Amino acid sequence: MIDVLETKDTGEFIINVGPQHPSTHGVLHLIITLDGEMIKDVDPQLGYIHRSIEKMSEKLSYRQFIYVTSRMDYLSSHINNQACSLAVEQGLGVELPPRAKVIRIMMAELTRLASHCLWYGSTGLDLGAVTPFFFGFRERDEILDMFEDTCGARLTMNYIVPGGVMYDLHPDFQKKLKQFIINFKKNFHEYHDLLSGNIIFQNRTKGVGYISPQDVIALGCTGPVARGSGVSCDIRKWYPYEGYENLQFDEILETEGDCFARYMVRLREMEQSIRILEQLVDAIPEGEFQAKTKNVIKLPKGEYYQKVETARGELGVYLISDGTQYPYRVKYRSPNFSNLFAMKTMAVGQKIGDLVSVMAMLDLVIPDIDR
Amino acid sequence: MTKEELKSTLTTLFPKATFEENAFVNLNISSTEILKICTELKENPMFDFDSLVCLSCVDWKTHFTIVYLLRSRSFKHELMVKAKIDNHENAEIETVRNLWMTAHWHEREAFDFFGVKFLHHPDLRRLFNPDDWDGFPLRKDYMDEVNIVEL
Secondary structure, X not given: OEEEEEEOOOOEEEEEEOOOOHHHOOOOEEEEEEEOOEEEEEEEEOOOOOOOHHHHHOOOOOOOHHHHHOOOOHHHXXXXXXXXXXXXXXXXXXXXXXXXXXXXXXXHHHHHHHHHHHHHHHHHHHOOOOHHHHHHHHHHHHHHHHHHHHHOOOOOOOOEEOOEEOOOOOOOHHHHHHHHHHHHHHHHHHHHHHHHOOHHHHHHHOOOOOXXXXXXXXXXXXXXXXXXXXXXXXXXXXXXXXXXXXXOOOOOOOOOOOHHHHHHHHHHHHHHHHHHHHHHHOOOOOOOOEOOOOXXXXXXXXXXXXXXXXXXXXXXXXXXXXXXXXXXXXXXXXXXXXXXXXXXXXXXXXXXXXHHHHHHHHOOOHHHHHO | OOHHHHHHHHHHHOOOOEEEEOXXXXXXXXXXXXXXXXXXXXXXXOXXXXXXXXXXXXXXXXXXXXXXXXXXXXXXXXXXXXXXXXOOOOOEEEOOOOOOOOHHHHHHHHHHHHOOEEEOOOOOOOOOOOOOOXXXXXXXXXXXXXXXXXX
16 A cells, blocks of 8 residues: 655655555554655654553563563564563572473474564565465474464464463474474575575665664664674573573674675574574473462562563563562563664665565564554 | 672762662662763763663652663673653653664653653654544553453
């Protein structure tokens, strides 16, 4: 839905993109000022899917408010649940059983893979290639099947709870995961064959949407967007949680800062997630999957902050407890919120057609911005 | 810097500020000093807080606190700065967007939901709610009988 709103005397156009434009992947509304085909200004209009999750959380108990967070960044729902659970566990002071920790990391890495698979497919669609969508969804479906076996859900999992995870792993999980790793490694070269080496794709992404490391830091970007400009920000490496410090994996950095660099970061991250899964699949400890916690959780008066690395960057959960069973204030520092506003820096001076590649490589999930 | 070193250095520089203990070093200050202290925290190479991770506002019914979570990329230390705004009716605080650009939108969000005015902010509009929205939804005394369902 692109329509020209008005023409200024200077010959500049003001154009609305969205809120129902397919390339915005949700209800994002951009007001773009154009000079001919050149983008002069981008002003995102937010709030079309605002559900006031922060206000809702103040009326929900410490067990309930976690479920709402699955609806924030719905492609990283395990990791959102994990962040909230970790914040609550800080207050409870509970020690997790080793099995729960390993299950959580495996789920988080599978989520990251599934999210990047979806991004790969939708990026292909945005830039005019249909086949990547089928490739991405082939792997994504396998992962979602594993999730469905264990948690009963494919999108909003609500599986990770304070004290551990809700159910034990499905008996077939280990077998399926092993098969998935084999399949993925066999198929992964197709991802590169199809898009990375494609000259049309390269022309649309290389040198497009440049952002400097200084701007990345000033704008607070995290995740693959920041790492595409060579800014190290992986929370799993910087402030390890839940045993990431014991695992072998690399933080992926690319230095070009353009759309192609952000594309390569995500593809190479998928390999690292597989590497983490390989280390864990045969080392799932036996034992309890949940620590003993009270039915009604009351956190001691105080403040708790937990940061985790989602598929899109740093998610922070800031909890303030006043000693009752409901949080006094919950603030989510969502990765997409900061990443979105880098769009102006990336897109100004580019052609309007490049805006689609810029948005595709930002990999925005709008419900996470609007919360 | 470790937490203890950070705390002792901060005490010598800002004798009026108070601290509280939790996972972070918390620096409690008055809202009038925010720009001075934040500039010092960013520019001083001893601290080098070059990124603002999170900016949020808390309504304590009698006053607001604006919470700034700062991180230094070179030292990997973090600091929570809490600026207390005593005036609940006309809450005002100086903007920090000239130090950390990301504050531009975080402050617009805080203005949208809490009605805290950020002085010298060049574009202080509502971010999520429509411009003609009545009231500030995340305030504790916000009432909306139509849209909020009590459980």
